Amino acid sequence: MTEYAGQGEAMRTLELLWGKAASPKRGPSQKTSVGEIVTTAIGIADSEGLSGVTMRAVGRELNRTAMSLYTYVPGRDVLVTLMYDQVHAELSGPPKTGHWRKAILTWSERLRELYSRHPWLLEVSQARPALGPHEQEVLEGLLRILAGAGVATAVRPSVTSALYSIVREAAKRKVEAAAESEQGAEWWAERAKALDAVAPDFAERFPESVAIARRQSRSGDQPWLKAAEESFTGAITLLLDGVEARSD
Amino acid sequence: MTEYAGQGEAMRTLELLWGKAASPKRGPSQKTSVGEIVTTAIGIADSEGLSGVTMRAVGRELNRTAMSLYTYVPGRDVLVTLMYDQVHAELSGPPKTGHWRKAILTWSERLRELYSRHPWLLEVSQARPALGPHEQEVLEGLLRILAGAGVATAVRPSVTSALYSIVREAAKRKVEAAAESEQGAEWWAERAKALDAVAPDFAERFPESVAIARRQSRSGDQPWLKAAEESFTGAITLLLDGVEARSD
DNA sequence: TATTACTCCTTACGTTGTATAGTGTTCTTC
DNA sequence: GAAGAACACTATACAACGTAAGGAGTAATA
Numbered sequence: 001m002t003e004y005a006g007q008g009e010a011m012r013t014l015e016l017l018w019g020k021a022a023s024p025k026r027g028p029s030q031k032t033s034v035g036e037i038v039t040t041a042i043g044i045a046d047s048e049g050l051s052g053v054t055m056r057a058v059g060r061e062l063n064r065t066a067m068s069l070y071t072y073v074p075g076r077d078v079l080v081t082l083m084y085d086q087v088h089a090e091l092s093g094p095p096k097t098g099h100w101r102k103a104i105l106t107w108s109e110r111l112r113e114l115y116s117r118h119p120w121l122l123e124v125s126q127a128r129p130a131l132g133p134h135e136q137e138v139l140e141g142l143l144r145i146l147a148g149a150g151v152a153t154a155v156r157p158s159v160t161s162a163l164y165s166i167v168r169e170a171a172k173r174k175v176e177a178a179a180e181s182e183q184g185a186e187w188w189a190e191r192a193k194a195l196d197a198v199a200p201d202f203a204e205r206f207p208e209s210v211a212i213a214r215r216q217s218r219s220g221d222q223p224w225l226k227a228a229e230e231s232f233t234g235a236i237t238l239l240l241d242g243v244e245a246r247s248d
Numbered sequence: 249m250t251e252y253a254g255q256g257e258a259m260r261t262l263e264l265l266w267g268k269a270a271s272p273k274r275g276p277s278q279k280t281s282v283g284e285i286v287t288t289a290i291g292i293a294d295s296e297g298l299s300g301v302t303m304r305a306v307g308r309e310l311n312r313t314a315m316s317l318y319t320y321v322p323g324r325d326v327l328v329t330l331m332y333d334q335v336h337a338e339l340s341g342p343p344k345t346g347h348w349r350k351a352i353l354t355w356s357e358r359l360r361e362l363y364s365r366h367p368w369l370l371e372v373s374q375a376r377p378a379l380g381p382h383e384q385e386v387l388e389g390l391l392r393i394l395a396g397a398g399v400a401t402a403v404r405p406s407v408t409s410a411l412y413s414i415v416r417e418a419a420k421r422k423v424e425a426a427a428e429s430e431q432g433a434e435w436w437a438e439r440a441k442a443l444d445a446v447a448p449d450f451a452e453r454f455p456e457s458v459a460i461a462r463r464q465s466r467s468g469d470q471p472w473l474k475a476a477e478e479s480f481t482g483a484i485t486l487l488l489d490g491v492e493a494r495s496d
Numbered sequence: 497t498a499t500t501a502c503t504c505c506t507t508a509c510g511t512t513g514t515a516t517a518g519t520g521t522t523c524t525t526c
Numbered sequence: 527g528a529a530g531a532a533c534a535c536t537a538t539a540c541a542a543c544g545t546a547a548g549g550a551g552t553a554a555t556a
Contacts, residue, residue, distance in 0.1 A: 010435075010438070010439050010442060011438075011442040011445075011446075014439075014442050014443060014446045014447075015446055017446075018446045018447050020446045020447075024522095024532080024533055024534080025522095025523070025524090025532075025533085026521085026522055026523040026524075026531075026532045026533050027520095027521060027522055027523080027531095027532055027533025027534055027535095028520075028521040028522060028533070028534050028535075029521090029522080029534085030533095030534070030535095031534075031535080054511085054512065054513085055512085055513065055514080056511090056512080056513095064535080064536095065535070065536055065537080066513085066514085067514075067515095067535075067536070067537085068534070068535050068536075070514075070515095071533085071534055071535070075513075075514075076512095076513065076514090122373075122374060123373060125370075125371060126370060126420045131443060133447070133453075136453075136454055136457060137453075137454075139454075139457055140453070140454045140455075140456055140457050143456035143457060143460065144456055146456075147456055153459070153460070153463060154482075155482060155486070156456075156460060157460060157464070157478065157479040157482070158478070158479045158480075158482030158483040158485075158486055159483070159486065160479075161414065161417050161418070161421075161479045161480070161483050162410065162413070162414050162417075162483035162486060162487065164417060165410070165413030165414050165416065165417040165483075166409065166410050166413050168413065168417075169409050169410075169412060169413040169416075170409070172374045173409075187258075190258070190259075191258050191262075194258060194259040194262050195262060195379060197259075198259075198262045198263055198265075198266045198268045199262075199266050199268075199381070205381075205384075205385075205388070206384050206385075206387075206388045207388075208388055208391035208392055208394075208395055209384060209387055209388050209391060211401070212391065212401070212404060212405060215401060216405070230405070230406070231405040231406045231408075231409045232406075232409075234402075234403060234405070234406030235406040235407070235409050235410040235413075235487075237406075237490070238403070238406055238407065238410065238487055238490035238491060239410065239483075239486055239487055239490055240490070241489070241490035241493045242485070242486035242487055242488070242489035242490035242491075242493070243486060243490075244493075245489045245490070245492075245493050272501075272502055272503080273501075273502085273553095273554070273555090274500070274501045274502050274552085274553055274554045274555075275500095275501055275502020275503055275551095275552065275553055275554080276502070276503045276504075276551075276552045276553065277503085277552090277553080278502095278503070278504095279503080279504080302542080302543065302544085303543085303544065303545080304542085304543080304544095312504080312505095313504070313505060313506080314543095314544085314545085315504075315505070315506085315545075315546095316503070316504050316505075318545075318546095319502085319503060319504075323544075323545075324543095324544065324545090
């Protein structure tokens, strides 16, 4: 490994994120690349979850040992950071045109779809200001829409925070719903019976929760998915109404 | 372990969540309890993060072996679920009175403070419909406020989702900010230099992001904390404005 | 009193991330 | 061209993890 003038791992991680890692000048030619490793790891995460991404598993996929990966990447944590930034590249595209409300809704939906394609994103620790280029590009895209719409600078962080939040929450519910539909109806019936046995007063203690659950279960054959969809667009509409009320 | 009539682990987890696990009728008296184990585990998580909560560490704290914990709790995952529900008990209190906007803001702030006290909540996987009593109580509290305010039933899931989202996002930023202020100013300067070396065109590529970051760094000696605070109340205000616009 | 159900402990297994050391390859320098 | 530095990769090893299996001791039941 090259020396990094004492700048530590933060510098190394930034270099990797921005594809600016210096290529080696001597020694045997590398048999793979950071990009290939990250792509492979993403593939594993997509199909087996983040816990499936072990150094050994990634190495095996590339016909290499786990330890050889440490030539490219300083450790598993950084690999996950790189994966996180890399998938955000899927959202890069032409700038949105049209009405800003529509643009924001589209932005939100695209981000949510990203989370659906890569559910493991929800397992990645959020306490991590990575500053990767693709993640940053996504944020910048939203800020541009807000700026173009004439939303006051002071309000933009709030809107941004709220939108990200709503998208992630919606993605969570969608992932949950998918996992749950795998379980089958029998599992649900059993669980409901168990809950009743353990908390017979559930409906009395939590009438509002039960009312909403019942309301949602009436809306079609995929109740959870539909409910998630509705509360997603509903929440965004609400937020944008608030923004608009503020602009006046 | 008692047999659970083939109902599996879901039943066992629900019993533990609701404190309805049957106490043993024979054998030596138990030297600890589920509650003590959960409390101990929460203490460890508070001070060392969720990764510090190992079966061995919890056992050590209670002068017991890791394996003895399996008498009380079927495994680490369920222990984490119990921890998650348990801390939500800290929010139980008298129902809020006064204007509903104020009540919702208070609810949100209390939840955010819970996340601040227990930052590891953000590390807990959200893809998990636990149905624990304390978590449910918190949700029910919010729904009651909404119902009392006359917010339409159809809108409540949206508002709920958005509020939870905003709170969690704000907590994330607060946790980040705390972790970052530990790092000291030198670390930040170094990191800024590294970013400039790696992405000299950062300010040109992401002008809106940079503008906001600059704006936020002007607002006092704890820029991150203040920014988080502002975007938190800002986002909620925005959302409630939207709700109000909808009620008309 | 014998049996049963239970708690707790010891031991052990497989898996993880990664430190260390060694082998062989390629570029640089003399 | 030869020597040596810089590198890629492998093999081995270690500590820590969750937890399965088995056994010793204890208390209620029959």
